[in-house]
Amino acid sequence: MTSPAPVAVPSVLDLAPVVPVVVLEDAADAVPLARALVAGGLPAIEVTLRTTTALDAIRAIAAEVPDAVVGAGTVISVRDVSDTMAAGARFLVSPGWTDTLLDAMKASGVPFLPGVSTTSEVVALLERGVTEMKFFPAEAAGGTAYLKALSAPLPQARFCPTGGISLASAPTYLALPNVGCVGGSWMVPGDAVAAKDWDRVERLAREASALRG
Numbered sequence: 001m002t003s004p005a006p007v008a009v010p011s012v013l014d015l016a017p018v019v020p021v022v023v024l025e026d027a028a029d030a031v032p033l034a035r036a037l038v039a040g041g042l043p044a045i046e047v048t049l050r051t052t053t054a055l056d057a058i059r060a061i062a063a064e065v066p067d068a069v070v071g072a073g074t075v076i077s078v079r080d081v082s083d084t085m086a087a088g089a090r091f092l093v094s095p096g097w098t099d100t101l102l103d104a105m106k107a108s109g110v111p112f113l114p115g116v117s118t119t120s121e122v123v124a125l126l127e128r129g130v131t132e133m134k135f136f137p138a139e140a141a142g143g144t145a146y147l148k149a150l151s152a153p154l155p156q157a158r159f160c161p162t163g164g165i166s167l168a169s170a171p172t173y174l175a176l177p178n179v180g181c182v183g184g185s186w187m188v189p190g191d192a193v194a195a196k197d198w199d200r201v202e203r204l205a206r207e208a209s210a211l212r213g
Contacts, residue, residue, distance in 0.1 A: 009069055012091045012111050013132055013158055013180025015044040017212040018170065020205070021073060021162060021185045022047050022057075029193055030057035034065040036198040037187070040205025046093055046183060048073035049080055055087045062088025075112075078104040085110070093160075093183075095136050097121075102128065113160055117141040119150065122157050132158050134183070139164030144172050151178040167207060174212050184208070 012019065020037055022045055024030055034045055045068055047058050054072070061070040071091035072084035081092060081104040092105050097114035102125075105112040113134040116122050125133060135147060138161035142149075147159060161173050162183030173182050187204035191197075 009090050009111050011132060011180070012044055012069075012071065012093075012113060013160055015069060015181070016042050016209055017174055017181050018042055018187070018208040019044045019046050019071075019160060019162075019181055019183045020188050020208075021183045022188055023050050023185070024053055024057045024193075025051055027053040027056035027060060029196065030060045031064045032196065032198050033188065033193065033201060034061045034068045034070065036201040037205045038065060038067045040187070040202040041209030042187070042205045043067060044069045044071065044091070044181075046071045046073040046091075047089075049076075049084070050074055055083055058084060058087040058089050062090075075101070075105070077101065081105055081108055093134055093162075095134070097125070102130070119154070122150065122154055126154065126157060131156050132180070133160070135159040135161040137163030138173070138182075139169075144169075144176060147173070147176050147178060151176065154178075167211075170208070170211055 020042055037045055047054055058070055061068050069090050072089040073093040075092045075094045085108055091110050092112040095115040115134040115136045158178055158180045160181050160183055165182050165184045166186050170182050173179050187208050192200045
């Protein structure tokens with residue numbers, strides 16, 4: 001008997017206030033890490049394609065953690081789109097975009113967040129009918145002041161700022177009208193993952209999930 005297809009994701013920005021950005025060196029850590037994040041209230045999990053184990057990690061989470069909404073980050077090519085979709089990714093995140101990459105992400109049929117760091121990039125995406133974006137690298141690119149400045153002339157654009165955001169700074173981003181969620185890695189610290197301290201990850205995830213509402 002086959003498992004039911006996962007429910008479609010309407011918007012990554014509305015799943016939780018924080019999307020954990022996960023870098024995994026060992027695919028065996030993927031399932032217990034995802035379970036800890038979900039238990040802490042963070043169902044959307046971005047597994048970045050920065051390691052050779054990333055696709056195996058996405059595949060494992062998709063197969064074994066049904067309450068997780070696993071996505072792929074650092075998507076920078078058409079091949080990345082096809083590989084991650086085949087592995088079970090339910091959303092896609094890129095640090096930047098080109099017309100070719102944008103077309104591939106649109107054709108994937110799942111939500112995607114193309115990365116932007118300038119006003120012109122935001123306008124170009126709006127021209128193409130894309131209203132949800134990743135703002136990266138958030139702190140280096142102007143942080144909350146930059147996003148606040150964009151909200152008046154471009155209110156239709158919504159963002160997931162990522163890059164340099166912490167538990168302390170996240171609430172300031174989340175208070176902005178054009179921010180749906182933030183991306184961060186503080187709830188998956190490297191030492192906790194190396195020690196397989198999933199209880200600590202769950203505690204940190206619970207703190208993050210309580211940042212709004």
